[in-house]
Amino acid sequence: MNSEELSDRYAPEEVESRIYKWWEERGFFNADDASIKPPYCIILPPPNVTGSLHLGHALDHSIQDCLIRWKRMSGFNALWLPGTDHAGIATQNVVEKELKKEKLTRQILGREKFLERVWAWKDQYGSRIIEQMKRLGDSCDWRRHVFTMDESVSRSVRKVFVTLYQNKKIYQGERLINWCPRCETALSDLEVEHRDSKGSLWHIAYPIIGTMDTLIVATTRPETMLGDAAICVHPDDVRYKDLIGKIVQLPLTDRQIPIIADKYVDQEFGSGALKITPAHDFNDYKIGQTHKLAIINILTPQGTLNDLVPEKFRKLSVPEARKKIVEALKEQGFLKKEEGHNLSVGRCSRCESVVEPFLSKQWFVAIQDLAAGAKRVVENGTTSFVPENWTKTYLHWLGKIEDWCISRQLWWGHRIPAWSCAECKHVTVSMDDPSQCESCGNAEITQDEDVLDTWFSSALWPFSTLGWPDESEALKTFYPTDVLVTGHDIIFFWVARMIMMGLDFKKDVPFRTAYIHGLIRDSQGRKMSKSLGNSVDPVEAIEKYGADALRFTLLSSVASGRDLKFTVDKLEINRNFMNKIWNATRFSLTALKDFVPPKEELPSKSYLSVSDQWITYRLGEVEKEMDDSLSNFKFSEAAQSIYSFVWHDFCDWYLEFIKPIIYGPDNQDKKSTQLVLAHTLNRVMRLLHPFVPFITEAIYQKLPIRNDALIIDKYPTPANDRNWLALGSEKAAFEMELVKEVITAIRNIRGENRIKPGEKITAKINPSDAEAQKILGNNKSFIMNLARLSECEIGPISDRQKCAVTLVSRGEAKIEVVVPLIGLVDFDEEINRIKKNIEKIQKEIQSLNKKLGNEEYVRNAPGDVVEKDRELVMQNKSQLNSLQESLARLQ
RNA sequence: AGGAGUUUAGCUCAGUUGGUAGAGCGCCACCCUUACAAGGUGGAUGUCGGGGGUUCGAGCCCCUCAACUCCUACCA
Numbered sequence: 001m002n003s004e005e006l007s008d009r010y011a012p013e014e015v016e017s018r019i020y021k022w023w024e025e026r027g028f029f030n031a032d033d034a035s036i037k038p039p040y041c042i043i044l045p046p047p048n049v050t051g052s053l054h055l056g057h058a059l060d061h062s063i064q065d066c067l068i069r070w071k072r073m074s075g076f077n078a079l080w081l082p083g084t085d086h087a088g089i090a091t092q093n094v095v096e097k098e099l100k101k102e103k104l105t106r107q108i109l110g111r112e113k114f115l116e117r118v119w120a121w122k123d124q125y126g127s128r129i130i131e132q133m134k135r136l137g138d139s140c141d142w143r144r145h146v147f148t149m150d151e152s153v154s155r156s157v158r159k160v161f162v163t164l165y166q167n168k169k170i171y172q173g174e175r176l177i178n179w180c181p182r183c184e185t186a187l188s189d190l191e192v193e194h195r196d197s198k199g200s201l202w203h204i205a206y207p208i209i210g211t212m213d214t215l216i217v218a219t220t221r222p223e224t225m226l227g228d229a230a231i232c233v234h235p236d237d238v239r240y241k242d243l244i245g246k247i248v249q250l251p252l253t254d255r256q257i258p259i260i261a262d263k264y265v266d267q268e269f270g271s272g273a274l275k276i277t278p279a280h281d282f283n284d285y286k287i288g289q290t291h292k293l294a295i296i297n298i299l300t301p302q303g304t305l306n307d308l309v310p311e312k313f314r315k316l317s318v319p320e321a322r323k324k325i326v327e328a329l330k331e332q333g334f335l336k337k338e339e340g341h342n343l344s345v346g347r348c349s350r351c352e353s354v355v356e357p358f359l360s361k362q363w364f365v366a367i368q369d370l371a372a373g374a375k376r377v378v379e380n381g382t383t384s385f386v387p388e389n390w391t392k393t394y395l396h397w398l399g400k401i402e403d404w405c406i407s408r409q410l411w412w413g414h415r416i417p418a419w420s421c422a423e424c425k426h427v428t429v430s431m432d433d434p435s436q437c438e439s440c441g442n443a444e445i446t447q448d449e450d451v452l453d454t455w456f457s458s459a460l461w462p463f464s465t466l467g468w469p470d471e472s473e474a475l476k477t478f479y480p481t482d483v484l485v486t487g488h489d490i491i492f493f494w495v496a497r498m499i500m501m502g503l504d505f506k507k508d509v510p511f512r513t514a515y516i517h518g519l520i521r522d523s524q525g526r527k528m529s530k531s532l533g534n535s536v537d538p539v540e541a542i543e544k545y546g547a548d549a550l551r552f553t554l555l556s557s558v559a560s561g562r563d564l565k566f567t568v569d570k571l572e573i574n575r576n577f578m579n580k581i582w583n584a585t586r587f588s589l590t591a592l593k594d595f596v597p598p599k600e601e602l603p604s605k606s607y608l609s610v611s612d613q614w615i616t617y618r619l620g621e622v623e624k625e626m627d628d629s630l631s632n633f634k635f636s637e638a639a640q641s642i643y644s645f646v647w648h649d650f651c652d653w654y655l656e657f658i659k660p661i662i663y664g665p666d667n668q669d670k671k672s673t674q675l676v677l678a679h680t681l682n683r684v685m686r687l688l689h690p691f692v693p694f695i696t697e698a699i700y701q702k703l704p705i706r707n708d709a710l711i712i713d714k715y716p717t718p719a720n721d722r723n724w725l726a727l728g729s730e731k732a733a734f735e736m737e738l739v740k741e742v743i744t745a746i747r748n749i750r751g752e753n754r755i756k757p758g759e760k761i762t763a764k765i766n767p768s769d770a771e772a773q774k775i776l777g778n779n780k781s782f783i784m785n786l787a788r789l790s791e792c793e794i795g796p797i798s799d800r801q802k803c804a805v806t807l808v809s810r811g812e813a814k815i816e817v818v819v820p821l822i823g824l825v826d827f828d829e830e831i832n833r834i835k836k837n838i839e840k841i842q843k844e845i846q847s848l849n850k851k852l853g854n855e856e857y858v859r860n861a862p863g864d865v866v867e868k869d870r871e872l873v874m875q876n877k878s879q880l881n882s883l884q885e886s887l888a889r890l891q
Numbered sequence: 892a893g894g895a896g897u898u899u900a901g902c903u904c905a906g907u908u909g910g911u912a913g914a915g916c917g918c919c920a921c922c923c924u925u926a927c928a929a930g931g932u933g934g935a936u937g938u939c940g941g942g943g944g945u946u947c948g949a950g951c952c953c954c955u956c957a958a959c960u961c962c963u964a965c966c967a
Binding site: 271344390392491523525557559570573575576585586590636655749751755848855859865 | 893894895896897902903904905910911914915916917920921922924925926927929930931932933934946947948959960961962963964965966967
């Protein structure tokens with residue numbers, strides 16, 4: 001292969017699918033259950049099986065793939081285990097919407113036929129998201145792909161359910177739960193989203209029996225008054241003290257209810273009297289329990305008023321009923337006041353319908369014991385959050401968690417393995433489908449209609465995917481897993497529950513580290529959503545900019561766990577970076593055309609040019625930075641390190657330094673530089689690979705120094721790469737920095753004086769000491785080339801007439817850079833340049849002197865800090881002198 | 892109401908234990924220099940949200956105020 005095959009622009013579409021296929025065919029993604037390598041495991045948070053990839057996934061996956069590739073290259077038996085989730089309520093809703101187009105409902109179809117439709121839907125769309133993940137470069141062990149409704153997972157789910165039931169941690173109870181009247185199912189607390197909305201506070205007069213007085217009650221939900229069981233006041237409320245125990249007439253009905261007292265009531269709010277509707281409000285429910293009030297349910301599962309209300313309100317929806325009841329109260333003189341009031345309304349997170357507190361019989365997980373364990377392991381650091389500030393959020397939530405309602409009145413999901421007996425009503429819960437009641441032996445038993453909350457199976461994911469309840473090799477090797485990567489939006493839904501279940505069933509945490517990243521927002525900080533039209537389709541982004549550009553963009557934006565703003569121009573920037581990598585390679589391969597990798601050991605350092613020793617030294621620094629950053633999940637720092645190394649050290653300076661050598665006459669110099677170039681390029685690809693796998697593998701395959709495949713080559717670190725890095729030299733690095741500064745100084749004079757790049761100029765360079773003299777002498781050709789000089793004198797300067805002057809200093813070395821300007825420019829620009837510099841230096845001297853004039857500073861500050869300032873003053877002063885001299889000569 | 896977070900250059904963000912403010916993009920000027928115009932070289936840009944305190948010294952530590960964001964809970 002040679003460079004002619006590389007076009008001058010990187011074309012991702014040409015390499016991505018080819019490279020991915022090759023990796024897959026070679027089995028590079030596969031992990032072994034039995035391996036002498038240390039295990040490293042990440043379980044993929046399973047995306048919804050019928051969903052499609054969005055930017056949130058792309059971020060989540062880029063992080064995980066970066067970690068997995070890094071660890072795989074670092075010698076680990078790295079497993080990234082993929083899966084998909086059946087996403088009960090979400091998927092069911094999607095299919096129901098499809099049915100609606102055909103004027104069908106799931107009820108018309110019946111359970112069996114409906115489930116057939118959902119499976120068909122899953123078969124049609126289930127592979128879409130997998131294909132999209134492959135486009136992104138996800139290096140999952142696809143042989144192990146698991147779906148939450150697979151036989152194996154279903155068995156885990158049932159085992160967990162049965163065990164928890166036997167241990168009395170799962171129970172059935174009739175209580176108030178969140179109910180979505182549209183989905184007609186129970187929801188967990190987490191599935192309810194609270195949103196502020198405008199409402200009213202209605203003041204209603206309840207006539208007090210045996211008096212002519214009324215008691216004013218304020219409510220935001222007048223329609224629920226038909227289910228009132230009492231009026232409650234604060235026991236110390238002087239206004240109402242005497243009324244406690246009296247009876248009021250419930251308007252619009254023939255019912256009478258008592259006035260009770262409870263400290264729960266806030267005397268300041270509304271009228272200080274609260275109507276208690278135990279069946280339709282969580283707080284009222286609690287008060288109802290303590291005061292043993294009747295629970296009067298006035299709603300149907302569809303959210304309409306039922307037969308317990310007066311005839312004329314029956315079958316009305318909640319909003320309709322509210323309107324009618326307010327009207328009726330007004331007509332009959334019970335309504336005393338209506339005022340605006342903001343309140344937050346719970347809505348179904350899947351369909352946005354208003355959620356009703358609803359009394360029904362559901363299955364619950366007793367959470368307190370599980371939560372205590374989940375708290376403990378995070379408190380003692382067995383599992384830690386990165387960044388750690390999520391620890392507080394997590395513990396705070398676990399501190400006040402309530403039992404988890406796990407039954408859903410849906411059809412798509414894991415059906416609850418409970419059968420009730422027609423005869424004795426006993427409930428049989430068992431691993432295998434029973435044929436008779438375990439209590440009375442009656443064969444007439446029917447399975448519970450409900451399915452489990454999707455998150456129930458998700459909670460078992462870290463061990464159910466590895467084969468549990470079998471003690472499989474995979475489970476032994478990979479549990480507990482190493483890192484869980486997910487967004488902060490599902491810490492409660494998922495992270496906490498996995499820890500609970502892992503502890504309960506595997507007696508160990510499911511993962512050592514929970515890496516929590518932020519969510520992706522648009523340029524204005526809003527959530528990305530289809531309805532806002534601000535979402536970016538990652539597949540489109542890949543098609544336009546390449547998967548690597550997308551990955552690098554995401555990885556360099558993810559920092560400190562905060563939400564990140566995403567804009568398309570970042571993709572362009574990183575697309576350009578890919579192109580830079582590509583073109584640097586193109587040049588390098590040309591330079592390496594006649595290069596044959598030597599068989600012998602590495603050369604001795606003394607054969608290498610200063611630039612070669614410098615770039616190798618810098619490479620060592622970058623290897624260390626990458627190792628540090630990746631070990632601490634600092635993806636953006638790692639991305640920045642390598643970006644700046646590749647662009648600003650390797651391309652901007654190193655490749656420019658070596659051009660004369662490569663094109664030059666000295667074969668020996670050329671050979672050693674080619675060796676360094678080839679080795680450096682090889683390491684750059686290895687360092688970059690976890691971030692931008694496609695382009696790096698494609699390039700790697702063309703390199704003169706390489707192994708079989710980049711994806712399984714070694715990730716370079718200062719430790720494993722020490723033989724090569726030993727060729728780097730700090731001294732050479734210092735020398736190069738000095739040379740770079742001199743070059744920059746000349747370029748600055750050129751730029752500020754608007755001397756065109758094509759115009760050759762001469763320069764005189766006056767080093768202050770013999771060491772600097774030697775360094776500059778050795779690197780004269782670099783300086784002449786990169787500063788585009790026709791002549792360059794190094795040594796004492798006698799004539800400074802009409803010259804531009806700049807002083808360069810680094811460490812001990814002080815260098816005067818002088819460019820004669822006669823015949824090149826009029827001197828106005830140079831005079832301005834010098835004046836500007838003088839001003840700057842004067843300011844600095846001033847502030848330093850002020851500091852040093854402060855006795856307290858000199859006394860209290862560490863000696864070296866003060867000494868450094870003193871040196872700076874000296875340096876600045878000599879610069880100032882020299883600048884003032886040249887200014888005088890110009891004027 | 893409780894909790895968490897943010898506020899640094901026009902934009903997006905870095906700033907480790909307190910020691911004279913950084914990057915990328917954008918902007919300005921000049922350049923099609925034989926890897927790359929998706930490029931090169933040079934340049935300008937900040938009372939680090941306001942106020943107060945500790946300190947010789949604060950972007951960083953403490954107090955306070957303000958604005959914004961998210962989470963949890965919710966007063967009917």
